[in-house]
Amino acid sequence: MTATILDGKAFAAQVRTRVAAHVGRLSAAHGLVPGLAVVLLGDDPASHVYVRSKGKHTVEAGMRSFEHLLPAETSQEQLLTLIAALNADPAVHGILVQLPLPAHLNADLVINAIDPAKDVDGFHILNVGLLGTGQKAMVPCTPLGCLMMLRDHLGDMSGLNAVVVGRSNIVGKPMAQLLLGENCTVTLAHSRTRDLAAVCRSADILVAAVGRAEMIPGDWIRPGATVIDVGINRVERDGKKRLVGDVDFAGAVQVAGAITPVPGGVGPMTIACLLANTVTAACRAQGLDAPTDLTV
Numbered sequence: 001m002t003a004t005i006l007d008g009k010a011f012a013a014q015v016r017t018r019v020a021a022h023v024g025r026l027s028a029a030h031g032l033v034p035g036l037a038v039v040l041l042g043d044d045p046a047s048h049v050y051v052r053s054k055g056k057h058t059v060e061a062g063m064r065s066f067e068h069l070l071p072a073e074t075s076q077e078q079l080l081t082l083i084a085a086l087n088a089d090p091a092v093h094g095i096l097v098q099l100p101l102p103a104h105l106n107a108d109l110v111i112n113a114i115d116p117a118k119d120v121d122g123f124h125i126l127n128v129g130l131l132g133t134g135q136k137a138m139v140p141c142t143p144l145g146c147l148m149m150l151r152d153h154l155g156d157m158s159g160l161n162a163v164v165v166g167r168s169n170i171v172g173k174p175m176a177q178l179l180l181g182e183n184c185t186v187t188l189a190h191s192r193t194r195d196l197a198a199v200c201r202s203a204d205i206l207v208a209a210v211g212r213a214e215m216i217p218g219d220w221i222r223p224g225a226t227v228i229d230v231g232i233n234r235v236e237r238d239g240k241k242r243l244v245g246d247v248d249f250a251g252a253v254q255v256a257g258a259i260t261p262v263p264g265g266v267g268p269m270t271i272a273c274l275l276a277n278t279v280t281a282a283c284r285a286q287g288l289d290a291p292t293d294l295t296v
């Protein structure tokens, strides 16, 4: 069997088209132009690529983009002053601080300084709590993108065994919450899980979010399972730089029912869902219902 390839690049383009259509309607009917502020500290090349892409797609969707590129030495106080100004700015509906932050800054303090209503990353403790208790929250972009792809491919997921490998605040934990919300039986596994191979083999849905290149081989995958690979690992093979996921794609594609590739799977959905979250935040700020096709 060869798995169906779940094309995140194409799916993300569809989500962005939906976002642009909603932005057009909001602007025409309510004079509302959603605005997204992105804050980046330092010179990390990959972060610069992601932030440029966020700005470009924000503008292409008809929204306002506010970019704040700051030196790596920016102090906690300076960053908190900027966040306070963005919280108070009515043209800004979404605020995102690109991670990782330089080591001298306290990421929890910074994230929790963002107005939770403008927290389009869904990382603020209030949004984490709302999601965990099944209430209306801002949902982190990568897990939201994974869920949209899973719903599109599988439809009803009730009763399926879902295994999430990786317990990060950005992906693993919120992903597990979202799958619980879909009535899956969820296992949140990690590096200390005993017999990880057997746990993975029990999965109808396997989400790999550990950040270790190709650590999940094909023979850990249940035949026919749906595999979502969140890993983006830069490796060198045969003298060439390549991006690979947390799953050994060549082995997994022979066994799985469906699989996301790397690149071109979950990654592009992250930015599409950021745009979607910005529209959701703008609508809620204006007392309007958020579009149901952009959120969960």
Ligand SMILES: Nc1nc2c(c(=O)[nH]1)N[C@@H](CN(C=O)c1ccc(C(=O)N[C@@H](CCC(=O)O)C(=O)O)cc1)CN2
Binding pocket: 046, 050, 096, 097, 098, 099, 100, 121, 141, 142, 232, 243, 262, 263, 264, 265, 266, 267, 268, 269, 270, 271
């Ligand atoms: N504040 C945040 N920081 C970070 C997040 C986040 O969601 N919020 N996620 C990642 C980085 N990220 C967005 O910020 C991101 C990562 C990957 C992609 C993507 O499209 N990947 C492509 C490959 C691109 C490449 O060549 O590097 C793919 O997988 O096809 C988009 C966004 C950490 N920080």
